[in-house]
Amino acid sequence: xxxxxxxxxxxxxxxxxxxxxxxxxxxxxxxxxxxxxxxxxxxxxxxxxxxxxxxxxxxxxxxxxxxxxxxxxxxxxxxxxxxxxxxxxxxxxxxxxxxxxxxxxxxxxxxxxxxxxxxxxxxxxxxxxxxxxxxxxxxxxxxxxxxxxxxxxxxxxxxxxxxxxxxxxxxxxxxxxxxxxxxxxx
Amino acid sequence: xxxxxxxxxxxxxxxxxxxxxxxxxxxxxxxxxxxxxxxxxxxxxxxxxxxxxxxxxxxxxxxxxxxxxxxxxxxxxxxxxxxxxxxxxxxxxxxxxxxxxxxxxxxxxxxxxxxxxxxxxxxxxxxxxxxxxxxxxxxxxxxxxxxxxxxxxxxxxxxxxxxxxxxxxxxxxxxxxxxxxxxxxx
DNA sequence: CTTGAACTGTTATACCGTAACATATACTTC
DNA sequence: GAAGTATATGTTACGGTATAACAGTTCAAG
Ligand SMILES: [Zn+2]
Ligand SMILES: [Zn+2]
Ligand SMILES: [Zn+2]
Ligand SMILES: [Zn+2]
Numbered sequence: 001x002x003x004x005x006x007x008x009x010x011x012x013x014x015x016x017x018x019x020x021x022x023x024x025x026x027x028x029x030x031x032x033x034x035x036x037x038x039x040x041x042x043x044x045x046x047x048x049x050x051x052x053x054x055x056x057x058x059x060x061x062x063x064x065x066x067x068x069x070x071x072x073x074x075x076x077x078x079x080x081x082x083x084x085x086x087x088x089x090x091x092x093x094x095x096x097x098x099x100x101x102x103x104x105x106x107x108x109x110x111x112x113x114x115x116x117x118x119x120x121x122x123x124x125x126x127x128x129x130x131x132x133x134x135x136x137x138x139x140x141x142x143x144x145x146x147x148x149x150x151x152x153x154x155x156x157x158x159x160x161x162x163x164x165x166x167x168x169x170x171x172x173x174x175x176x177x178x179x180x181x182x183x184x185x186x
Numbered sequence: 187x188x189x190x191x192x193x194x195x196x197x198x199x200x201x202x203x204x205x206x207x208x209x210x211x212x213x214x215x216x217x218x219x220x221x222x223x224x225x226x227x228x229x230x231x232x233x234x235x236x237x238x239x240x241x242x243x244x245x246x247x248x249x250x251x252x253x254x255x256x257x258x259x260x261x262x263x264x265x266x267x268x269x270x271x272x273x274x275x276x277x278x279x280x281x282x283x284x285x286x287x288x289x290x291x292x293x294x295x296x297x298x299x300x301x302x303x304x305x306x307x308x309x310x311x312x313x314x315x316x317x318x319x320x321x322x323x324x325x326x327x328x329x330x331x332x333x334x335x336x337x338x339x340x341x342x343x344x345x346x347x348x349x350x351x352x353x354x355x356x357x358x359x360x361x362x363x364x365x366x367x368x369x370x371x372x
Numbered sequence: 373c374t375t376g377a378a379c380t381g382t383t384a385t386a387c388c389g390t391a392a393c394a395t396a397t398a399c400t401t402c
Numbered sequence: 403g404a405a406g407t408a409t410a411t412g413t414t415a416c417g418g419t420a421t422a423a424c425a426g427t428t429c430a431a432g
Contacts, residue, residue: 016340045378045379045429047379047380066419079380080382082419082421083422087379105388105418126343129344135339137338137339141331142335145328146310148327149310149324153205153354155312155321159350160351163346163348164341165343167344172342231398231409233397233410235410236410265412265413269389269390269411269412269413270411
């Protein structure tokens with residue numbers, strides 16, 4: 001069954017979209033614009049490599065390995081060596097424009113519009129083990145629960161990685177009906 | 187200031203102990219006994235390598251890299267090749283006797299006595315960025331909060347890694363007073 | 373234009389993890 | 403106990419992930 005037409009909403013506002021067919025150009029445009037705004041605001045330089053890396057990450061709601069990113073960069077005429085990718089990725093992660101997904105040794109574009117707690121903001125990552133799509137859900141509640149749990153050990157939380165593995169609605173449905181369906185989120 | 191004398195409590199019952207001076211032999215004894223009980227119960231074989239790996243992990247409330255474990259194994263007359271360590275570690279992780287800490291690409295002995303949800307039980311890891319000590323706090327509340335957050339994206343959580351970075355009480359105190367203090371937890 | 377800081381690119385290397393196969397040990401069945 | 407099967411241990415070899423160190427380039431002032 002085909003999806004209903006989408007209105008102008010990005011996965012930044014509704015994480016569930018990452019697992020659905022949607023007009024992804026809105027996601028890309030919104031997040032790229034935010035990146036430019038953030039950099040202008042903080043006096044950071046969104047150089048060609050960095051911008052291209054962000055674009056590459058934004059192409060899909062999935063996490064990409066550094067070497068995958070590197071291959072794409074190389075194909076675009078940038079450097080062919082790991083540090084080229086890692087440095088750009090570090091820049092994006094440091095300034096809250098991308099996230100490292102520990103579990104996958106991979107990176108994904110940040111999907112937040114709210115630049116209130118810009119760098120190192122808290123997020124929860126939902127990773128579908130079937131289609132590999134990745135959504136970024138708001139983690140404020142979880143952060144509070146985490147700090148409560150940590151308080152019991154007299155531990156001061158500075159940052160947290162919260163990564164859940166599971167099945168998105170689409171893949172659950174497919175599994176239940178013996179259906180097969182193609183990729184999503186790009 | 188020296189710590190007050192400890193009674194017979196392990197880090198399994200009080201995660202905070204992982205960050206304090208304590209009689210660690212209780213931790214080791216308790217967890218080793220639990221491992222044997224679990225294996226006997228499930229018909230698993232806690233072979234010499236596996237047992238030794240668990241002992242190595244139990245030596246300290248810190249996460250150890252696979253190659254670090256391997257070096258210790260080799261020194262004890264076991265194999266010198268990576269798979270020797272990885273297989274034993276996989277066994278321990280699979281059966282809930284150890285955990286993989288994604289953020290550190292490292293492993294730590296499980297510090298739970300409650301074998302209710304034996305394998306793959308949920309836990310929150312608190313990692314002190316200063317002394318590298320690691321505590322395992324109960325994660326039931328967080329798991330609930332996580333499922334609630336995931337429900338918003340119609341995502342079914344099957345497993346989660348929750349890893350917090352921060353400062354333990356001891357290291358906070360040391361930082362605050364310009365003190366220096368030695369290692370802890372072993 | 374000069375100077376220093378930041379960015380890009382390179383070589384080389386270290387760390388983390390697994391595939392594939394050979395050997396040895398432990399259970400099962402006769 | 404012997405034969406056969408499953409499990410565990412050990413080895414070689416390789417692939418994926420990440421960083422150190424250094425050289426050249428671009429940029430923003432001064
Ligand atoms: Zn999108
Ligand atoms: Zn999915
Ligand atoms: Zn202990
Ligand atoms: Zn500490």
